[in-house]
Amino acid sequence: MCGIVGLFLKNPKLEPQLGTLLADMLKTMTDRGPDSAGFAVYGSDGTGVKLTLRGPDAKTLAGAVSGLEAALGGVVGATARDTHTVIALEADQETAARDWLSANAPGIDVVSAGKRMEIYKETGLPENVAKRFDLSKMTGTHGIGHTRMATESAVTTNGAHPFSTGLDECLVHNGSLSNHNDMRRRLQHEGITFATKNDTEVAAGYLSWRMREGASLKDALESSLTDLDGFFTFVVGTETGFAVVRDPIACKPAVMAETDDYVAFGSEYRALIGLPGIDKARVFEPEPARVYAWERQTGERH
Amino acid sequence: MAENAKGPRTAPRYSATFTPEVMSEIRRAAATGIYDIRGAGAKRKLPHFDDLLFLGASISRYPLEGYRERCSTEVVLGSRFAKKPIHLKTPITIAGMSFGSLSANAKEALGRGATIAGTSTTTGDGGMTPEERGHSKTLVYQYLPSRYGMNPDDLRRADAIEVVIGQGAKPGGGGMLLGQKITERVAGMRCLPAGVDQRSACRHPDWTGPDDLEIKIGELREVTEWEKPIYVKVGASRPYYDTALAAKAGADVVVLDGMQGGTAATQDVFIEHVGLPTLAAIRPAVQALRDLGLHRKVQLIVSGGIRSGADVAKVLALGADAVAIGTAALIALGDNDPRWEEEYQALGTTAGAYDDWHEGKDPAGITTQDPELMKRLDPELAGRRLANYLAVMTLEAQTIARACGKSHLHNLEPEDLVALTIEAAAMAQVPLAGTSWVPGQTGL
Amino acid sequence: MPVYDLRSAGLRDLNRQLHALRPDTNETHWTVQNPDGAHAIAAGLDAPVTVEIEGNVGYYCAGMNKLANVVIHGSAGTGVAENMMSGFVHVKGDVSQSAGATSHGGMLVVDGNAGARCGISMKGIDILVKGSIGHMSAFMAQAGTLTVLGDAGEALGDSLYEARLYVRGSVKSLGADCIEKEMRDEHREQLFAKLKAAGLAGEVDPSEFRRYGSARTLYHFHVDNAGAY
Numbered sequence: 001m002c003g004i005v006g007l008f009l010k011n012p013k014l015e016p017q018l019g020t021l022l023a024d025m026l027k028t029m030t031d032r033g034p035d036s037a038g039f040a041v042y043g044s045d046g047t048g049v050k051l052t053l054r055g056p057d058a059k060t061l062a063g064a065v066s067g068l069e070a071a072l073g074g075v076v077g078a079t080a081r082d083t084h085t086v087i088a089l090e091a092d093q094e095t096a097a098r099d100w101l102s103a104n105a106p107g108i109d110v111v112s113a114g115k116r117m118e119i120y121k122e123t124g125l126p127e128n129v130a131k132r133f134d135l136s137k138m139t140g141t142h143g144i145g146h147t148r149m150a151t152e153s154a155v156t157t158n159g160a161h162p163f164s165t166g167l168d169e170c171l172v173h174n175g176s177l178s179n180h181n182d183m184r185r186r187l188q189h190e191g192i193t194f195a196t197k198n199d200t201e202v203a204a205g206y207l208s209w210r211m212r213e214g215a216s217l218k219d220a221l222e223s224s225l226t227d228l229d230g231f232f233t234f235v236v237g238t239e240t241g242f243a244v245v246r247d248p249i250a251c252k253p254a255v256m257a258e259t260d261d262y263v264a265f266g267s268e269y270r271a272l273i274g275l276p277g278i279d280k281a282r283v284f285e286p287e288p289a290r291v292y293a294w295e296r297q298t299g300e301r302h
Numbered sequence: 303m304a305e306n307a308k309g310p311r312t313a314p315r316y317s318a319t320f321t322p323e324v325m326s327e328i329r330r331a332a333a334t335g336i337y338d339i340r341g342a343g344a345k346r347k348l349p350h351f352d353d354l355l356f357l358g359a360s361i362s363r364y365p366l367e368g369y370r371e372r373c374s375t376e377v378v379l380g381s382r383f384a385k386k387p388i389h390l391k392t393p394i395t396i397a398g399m400s401f402g403s404l405s406a407n408a409k410e411a412l413g414r415g416a417t418i419a420g421t422s423t424t425t426g427d428g429g430m431t432p433e434e435r436g437h438s439k440t441l442v443y444q445y446l447p448s449r450y451g452m453n454p455d456d457l458r459r460a461d462a463i464e465v466v467i468g469q470g471a472k473p474g475g476g477g478m479l480l481g482q483k484i485t486e487r488v489a490g491m492r493c494l495p496a497g498v499d500q501r502s503a504c505r506h507p508d509w510t511g512p513d514d515l516e517i518k519i520g521e522l523r524e525v526t527e528w529e530k531p532i533y534v535k536v537g538a539s540r541p542y543y544d545t546a547l548a549a550k551a552g553a554d555v556v557v558l559d560g561m562q563g564g565t566a567a568t569q570d571v572f573i574e575h576v577g578l579p580t581l582a583a584i585r586p587a588v589q590a591l592r593d594l595g596l597h598r599k600v601q602l603i604v605s606g607g608i609r610s611g612a613d614v615a616k617v618l619a620l621g622a623d624a625v626a627i628g629t630a631a632l633i634a635l636g637d638n639d640p641r642w643e644e645e646y647q648a649l650g651t652t653a654g655a656y657d658d659w660h661e662g663k664d665p666a667g668i669t670t671q672d673p674e675l676m677k678r679l680d681p682e683l684a685g686r687r688l689a690n691y692l693a694v695m696t697l698e699a700q701t702i703a704r705a706c707g708k709s710h711l712h713n714l715e716p717e718d719l720v721a722l723t724i725e726a727a728a729m730a731q732v733p734l735a736g737t738s739w740v741p742g743q744t745g746l
Numbered sequence: 747m748p749v750y751d752l753r754s755a756g757l758r759d760l761n762r763q764l765h766a767l768r769p770d771t772n773e774t775h776w777t778v779q780n781p782d783g784a785h786a787i788a789a790g791l792d793a794p795v796t797v798e799i800e801g802n803v804g805y806y807c808a809g810m811n812k813l814a815n816v817v818i819h820g821s822a823g824t825g826v827a828e829n830m831m832s833g834f835v836h837v838k839g840d841v842s843q844s845a846g847a848t849s850h851g852g853m854l855v856v857d858g859n860a861g862a863r864c865g866i867s868m869k870g871i872d873i874l875v876k877g878s879i880g881h882m883s884a885f886m887a888q889a890g891t892l893t894v895l896g897d898a899g900e901a902l903g904d905s906l907y908e909a910r911l912y913v914r915g916s917v918k919s920l921g922a923d924c925i926e927k928e929m930r931d932e933h934r935e936q937l938f939a940k941l942k943a944a945g946l947a948g949e950v951d952p953s954e955f956r957r958y959g960s961a962r963t964l965y966h967f968h969v970d971n972a973g974a975y
Binding site for chain 3: 336
């Protein structure tokens with residue numbers, strides 16, 4: 001039960017403002033989700049892979065990062081932001097880095113991995129979470145944010161959204177699933193691991209699994225409409241675009257706005273009012289049980 | 303029975319699985335093709351307040367003298383955000399019951415009885431009647447998914463607003479009032495054709511989930527100038543989460559209804575197989591409020607099978623601020639009274655077991671819209687009976703509280719209780735009598 | 747002609763002032779600026795005044811309205827004019843889900859499109875949508891009219907009671923117990939009156955509409971209809 005915001009830029013001139021715009025959008029959704037907040041930002045193109053690490057505090061995290069550097073035999077490009085640090089690796093170092101972290105750095109979580117995506121999330125009011133990570137200074141092509149009012153699972157950082165679903169892929173959710181426990185067991189049998197009892201993490205795991213089996217993101221979202229029960233609005237980020245789908249009953253709110261410069265998503269229209277040119281935007285509500293997806297340069301495709 | 307040449311026959315043996323009641327239900331379903339609809343709450347045996355006992359004072363604790371040493375019973379509901387919270391003399395309130403399911407006389411009697419006792423009564427699905435408003439000093443206005451009879455004037459006339467999300471008899475289900483009771487007046491108030499089955503939705507038409515509930519509560523507060531307490535009523539199923547979310551969404555008061563809580567009409571399968579016993583629901587709800595730092599700031603009203611001052615004292619000791627009674631109030635008015643036994647027999651039932659409230663043929667004139675039957679209930683006399691009963695329950699609760707050394711009912715604590723059964727000990731989270739064992743809490 | 751800047755002066759004060767208006771007030775025309783998608787703007791009015799809102803509004807704008815004329819120069823969120831008793835609400839843009847939900851009277855006109863559940867459980871209101879409406883519209887609609895110049899989404903009129911539905915465009919599917927019914931003179935007259943009330947007399951031809959109503963098979967439970975429950 002939550003607020004969702006998303007911003008996908010078509011016009012590169014807006015890229016320096018991505019963080020500022022997203023931070024304002026996130027703050028307006030505080031009433032919908034005062035427990036925790038998080039966001040994914042798709043920044044500049046990198047050559048290797050970026051891992052976003054989260055630790056209990058900055059010091060522990062810094063210790064783990066220097067340990068990792070020593071183990072990998074070289075300097076990893078590390079950018080620390082409060083409880084999170086992004087490390088830039090060569091693509092072939094990812095496995096070794098993950099193995100070292102899980103063996104030697106208990107309490108350090110890999111929040112996300114991707115060429116472009118970084119995920120930050122913490123408990124607390126959305127405005128404070130955005131400030132801690134300096135969201136307003138971030139730049140990029142698109143971003144997704146989430147404010148959470150926890151329903152059945154605990155108010156923890158792990159329970160905050162977005163959830164990573166794979167390389168450069170993340171998911172946020174508003175609603176409440178009703179078959180996620182059985183689905184979690186099924187996915188665990190398929191080798192997907194889970195850190196929480198959160199229903200959204202199951203949805204993320206479901207998409208990861210479907211895509212691992214060869215489905216496209218769009219196919220995975222299509223099949224989620226039959227395989228996941230309950231109420232949901234999902235917003236999904238990928239390296240080059242983002243996608244939206246609502247369950248067939250579609251009770252949970254969703255508003256979208258599109259201009260020549262961007263596509264934006266908000267749980268309520270309030271979240272969109274600060275966007276440039278919003279007065280002239282095409283504002284619409286996504287239809288139930290229909291997958292919407294946007295890709296960089298290519299515009300909307302269904 | 304003639305004796306067989308082979309010797310005496312074995313005695314007939316009924317199955318414990320296929321009991322006579324089960325077989326009768328199978329035959330009924332096969333004959334009609336309709337699920338069994340009835341009124342009232344769960345009738346099966348459940349762990350309940352009878353399984354708890356109070357530890358009276360002795361040498362380690364000192365009791366209060368009856369009558370002379372005061373044991374307060376007042377309660378304030380809605381002190382969190384409302385400008386005009388409700389002040390009641392007794393923590394025993396009257397639960398929501400609709401005009402339509404009940405006769406106008408019965409609704410009036412509830413208002414009269416509650417007013418004499420210094421407590422509140424509550425409307426139901428179908429709106430507020432002038433008789434009810436006129437005779438109720440403190441009236442809580444229910445705001446339901448169907449919004450039958452929902453009117454902003456009545457909203458402003460109410461003393462508090464109760465957003466109903468569910469009830470204990472059917473958490474997750476909508477209501478139903480069959481055509482027999484949809485008279486012209488009932489139909490008019492609900493904007494329906496007379497005589498049709500009234501189906502009530504299970505979700506509210508313009509919000510779903512706690513984030514949207516918060517916005518709805520905001521609207522209700524705006525419309526009523528932030529004066530009136532906003533209650534949120536849930537059926538007991540996941541009381542920890544539901545109580546926490548109601549509080550997060552901005553409720554002043556959470557009403558928690560266990561599965562023994564009655565209904566005007568619902569599928570028997572729903573009443574008996576969905577939800578939590580009242581006893582099992584209280585501690586998780588109280589814990590949710592404690593975890594949010596809102597215990598006693600957001601008040602908790604518990605209902606579902608409360609019958610006596612002992613039940614009241616036990617509910618309060620487990621952490622609630624007040625209780626609500628429905629079925630017990632109807633019995634006080636005269637429901638299921640043996641004086642109508644002949645007529646109950648004619649309806650194929652017996653006094654004490656009559657629950658076909660949806661058929662509208664109530665011999666006691668309470669759950670009916672039949673003008674002749676309605677006349678049998680004198681609202682003044684019935685109201686007086688209810689007031690007497692409320693007074694007795696309040697005195698009983700005070701008696702127990704004094705014996706436990708409390709000068710206010712709200713000072714009763716879980717530590718004043720022990721349980722007679724392991725089930726009750728686990729659900730109420732109090733020790734099994736004579737032990738220090740709280741199943742699930744202190745080992746094993 | 748009070749002009750109220752919601753961004754600087756806040757919602758509570760606006761609604762308090764609007765609620766204090768008596769039937770004979772001289773302040774009959776209000777303008778609300780910078781609504782910024784706020785919720786419950788002009789909810790609970792009870793006076794014959796006009797409130798013009800210059801921009802987009804959030805949930806429950808003009809909710810529970812009586813007597814007032816509320817004009818929204820923008821789009822409206824969930825539950826615009828919900829449980830309206832009387833008066834007139836005109837949205838120049840689009841509306842989100844549950845527009846006019848459970849409303850007893852008055853008229854709601856939407857120039858754009860309406861989302862899902864338009865007119866859910868309506869109890870006497872007249873709703874006119876110039877664009878199209880979303881799925882599950884007029885669910886359990888009890889009384890009143892829903893007129894749609896565009897198309898209707900899935901499951902129109904599911905579990906319908908006595909509300910009348912007039913749709914000019916296509917209907918994606920009908921809900922349980924909702925059927926197309928003959929358009930007789932009395933219906934064309936009723937439809938014309940609603941179009942006229944929305945300022946469309948002479949612009950839209952009533953004969954282009956189809957009428958949908960309740961088959962009334964769910965009015966009394968029968969085992970053969972159990973699949974519809």
